[in-house]
Amino acid sequence: MNRRALDDIRVGSHARRAMLEDDITFEIIVHVLRHGDAIEDYPNDERGPSYLVLGFWDDLPIHVCAANKDAYTFVITTYRPDPARWDHRFRLRRKSE
Numbered sequence: 894m895n896r897r898a899l900d901d902i903r904v905g906s907h908a909r910r911a912m913l914e915d916d917i918t919f920e921i922i923v924h925v926l927r928h929g930d931a932i933e934d935y936p937n938d939e940r941g942p943s944y945l946v947l948g949f950w951d952d953l954p955i956h957v958c959a960a961n962k963d964a965y966t967f968v969i970t971t972y973r974p975d976p977a978r979w980d981h982r983f984r985l986r987r988k989s990e
Contacts, residue, residue: 899926901965908968915973921950922971925957932984943969947983954983 902923904912912918929948936942943960958969974983 899923899966902926902968903965904968905970908970911970911972915971917955917971917973921955922957922968924948924950925955925971926959926966926968929955929957930984940969947974954979956983 902919904919904922908922912922925946925948929946931944932947933945934942935944938960941960941962943958946957946959948955948957954974955971956974957971960967960969976983978987979985980987
C-alpha cells in the first residue's frame with residue numbers, strides 16, 4: 894500500500910453506495926486506509942492491482958478495498974464485514990461449505 898497516495902483519496906460510485914448502506918463516512922475510510930492493515934492483495938484485478946484493508950472505528954471492523962493509481966488512492970468498495978463470512982479477527986475469509 895502506497896501511503897503517499899493517501900493524500901488524495903477518491904471514492905468510486907460503487908463505494909459511495911456501500912458507504913450509505915453501511916453508514917461509513919469518508920472520515921472512517923481515511924482512518925482505515927491510514928491506520929489499518931492490508932489483509933488481502935489482488936495483484937491481477939481487472940481494474941488494476943488492489944488490496945483489502947482492515948481497520949477499526951469505535952471498535953467496529955471496517956473493510957476498505959482500494960487501488961493505488963499514479964497520484965491518488967481509489968476506493969473501490971467498503972463495508973462492515975459479516976462475522977459469518979470472516980474469522981473472529983475479520984482477517985481471514987471463512988471457507989464456504
